[in-house]
Amino acid sequence: MATVNNNTSLTLPKPTEAAKDSNSKEGYYWCSLFITEAVVIIVLNILTIIVFVKKRGVRKRSTYLLINLSVTDTGVGALVLPTSIFRRGNTYGLWNVHMPPKWLISTYGIDTFFFGCSLVFLVSISIERLHAMKHPMRHRLISSSSYKKWILGVWAASVIYTSITVSFLYFDIFGQQFWYIVAGCVLVSLLILSSCYMAIFVTVQRSKQPELTTRHARTERKLTMTLFIVTLVSLSVWLPYVLFTFLEFKLSRSFSVEALLRLRSVCETLFFANSFVNPILYTIRMPEFRKAISSLISTWFLCRSRICQRTEGNRTL
Numbered sequence: 001m002a003t004v005n006n007n008t009s010l011t012l013p014k015p016t017e018a019a020k021d022s023n024s025k026e027g028y029y030w031c032s033l034f035i036t037e038a039v040v041i042i043v044l045n046i047l048t049i050i051v052f053v054k055k056r057g058v059r060k061r062s063t064y065l066l067i068n069l070s071v072t073d074t075g076v077g078a079l080v081l082p083t084s085i086f087r088r089g090n091t092y093g094l095w096n097v098h099m100p101p102k103w104l105i106s107t108y109g110i111d112t113f114f115f116g117c118s119l120v121f122l123v124s125i126s127i128e129r130l131h132a133m134k135h136p137m138r139h140r141l142i143s144s145s146s147y148k149k150w151i152l153g154v155w156a157a158s159v160i161y162t163s164i165t166v167s168f169l170y171f172d173i174f175g176q177q178f179w180y181i182v183a184g185c186v187l188v189s190l191l192i193l194s195s196c197y198m199a200i201f202v203t204v205q206r207s208k209q210p211e212l213t214t215r216h217a218r219t220e221r222k223l224t225m226t227l228f229i230v231t232l233v234s235l236s237v238w239l240p241y242v243l244f245t246f247l248e249f250k251l252s253r254s255f256s257v258e259a260l261l262r263l264r265s266v267c268e269t270l271f272f273a274n275s276f277v278n279p280i281l282y283t284i285r286m287p288e289f290r291k292a293i294s295s296l297i298s299t300w301f302l303c304r305s306r307i308c309q310r311t312e313g314n315r316t317l
Helices: 017-054 063-091 101-134 136-140 144-170 177-206 214-254 257-285 287-316
Strands: none
Touching: 017 063, 017 257, 017 287, 063 101, 063 144, 063 257, 101 136, 101 144, 101 177, 101 214, 144 177, 177 214, 214 257, 257 287
16 A cells, blocks of 8 residues: 555655745645635636526537536535645645545545546547537537437546546555656647647638538537637646656756745646636637626626615614
C-alpha cells in the first residue's frame, strides 16, 4: 500500500522551516482563492443546469452533453476544490491534520473522477460537433436515447477509470511514474479535441452544406463555434497543468520548494478555472441562454421582493 511519507506522488512538497511564516500567509491566499473559485463554479453551473433543463428554447439534444458537463463542473466546485484546499492548507501548515493513506488516496479518487468526466464530455462534445458538421442529415436523425446511452457510457467509463487509478495508488503500482501515465491520457484526450475541431474547421471551409436550410446551417455553425471557443479555453487552462505534471521532477532540480509550490498553485488555479468559464461563454455567445439567465435572475429577485414585502406587512400587522 502507498505511504504518505515516502511516496512523493501522493504528497505536496513542504515549505522549509525558514520560510514557514511567509508561506503561511501565502497559504491563506491560495486557500482563499480556491474557496472563491469553488463558490463561483457552483453558482454558475447550477444556474446553467437550471436554464438548460427548464427553458425549452435552449434545450436541444446537443445540450444533453452540456448539462452533464455542468453537473461534472459542479462536482469540481463542491467536492474536488474542498479536498484540494484541505491538502493545500496541510502543506502550508495552516492546520496539521494527519490523513491516513486511504483518506488521501480517496481525495485523489474524487479528483480523478470529476476531472476525467469533464475531459471526456469535452471530447464527446467535439466528436458530436464533428459529426453534426460532416453528416448533418444523419446527425439530425440521432435519437435522444442514443445521446442518453452515450452519456451513461461516459459516467460508467469514468467510474471504471477512477477505480483503476485508486487501485494503482493504493497498491503503489508504478509509483511516481503512474502520474506520467495519467498525464499522458489527458494529453491524448486534448489531442483528440484539437484534431476534431481542426477537422470541423476544414469541413466548414470546404462545404456549403446545401442539404441544410440556411437558418439551420447558421444555428449549427454558431453552436459549433461556441463550443470550439469553450474547448479552446479548456485547452488553454488544462495544458499548463499537464506540462507541469510532466516537468515537475526536472523543475524540482532548478527551483526551490516554495517556488515549485507557487508554480503548482498557479497551474491549479487555471485548471480549476476551466469549470466556471463555460457558463460565462454560453452567456456571451448564446442569445437564448443569455435571455433565459436574465429571466431566471429577474424572477428570483421578483419573488424575493414579494417575500420581503409580505414579511414587512406581517410585521406591521
